[in-house]
Amino acid sequence: MTPTTLREQLIRDEGLRLFPYRDSVGKLTIGVGRNLDDVGISMDEATMLLDHDIARADAAVATRLPWAAGLDPVRRTVLINMAFNLGINRLLRFRLALAAMEVADWSTAAIEMLDSTWARQVGARADRLAAQIISGEW
Template sequence: MNQKSEIIPLLRQEEGVRYTPYIDSLGYPTTGIGFKLGPQGAPLSHYTFTLSDNTINAWLQDNVDDVSASMQQNADIAKAMAHCNQPRQDILTSMAYQMGVGGLAGFHNMLSAIDAENWSAAASQMLDSSWAKQTPDRAKRHAAVMTSGQWSPTYDF
């Protein structure tokens, strides 16, 4: 059964949505779903606009397309993706969106477990990481989907 990608609603839920510019935790002017607007320390007064959901989703899809293309250029990630159904692919894309493709590529043991379709081992590797310590709730939700291959009951899309 082919499932459609839920990456846009997944990232909207996990990253949060801001319609107007704000200063992120590292001091960058940011908007939407973690879209950096300018250099660290730039004043918000330089960014006076409000985004619509359609604009945010289009911008997000463009960013996701870039992340997905970069993921396919990494042999280890591309090989793992070939073993994944759509929810698992979306989870890997979410991880790459959050920490960069290089960050995801550092999960060597997880990617090897995915290659072997050992989903519980892949989930364990996800949870045994600095990423999981930094964003524990997101990591637990992502690991649950990696284990089951299903959105429900973890996510309700």
């Protein structure tokens, strides 16, 4: 049996689900029968997912905030970090912070970032990212 044939059989037998679900015995499952409760994911798989999600957040920032390409790497990374956490659509709701960033008004951008439900939810993360926006340093 070739790997391709086995793959096709397993997809047919197990099904392919792109979102987590409970299988017939109540185990949290994803993909093609991946039992997350008992097996989880490996470090390599977690890193692969992280790299993919970073690339997606980076592409979303590049597409939806084209002016961000002109930011220094630290401040651009803050936007990508926020897009990773919030999703690009929720990041775009930070209108005042984004407008301040676009004109390099870093203090206002940081104040607007911190004056949000997001900042109250993520705590130290928001403080650290706001400090990076102000300083342009890691």
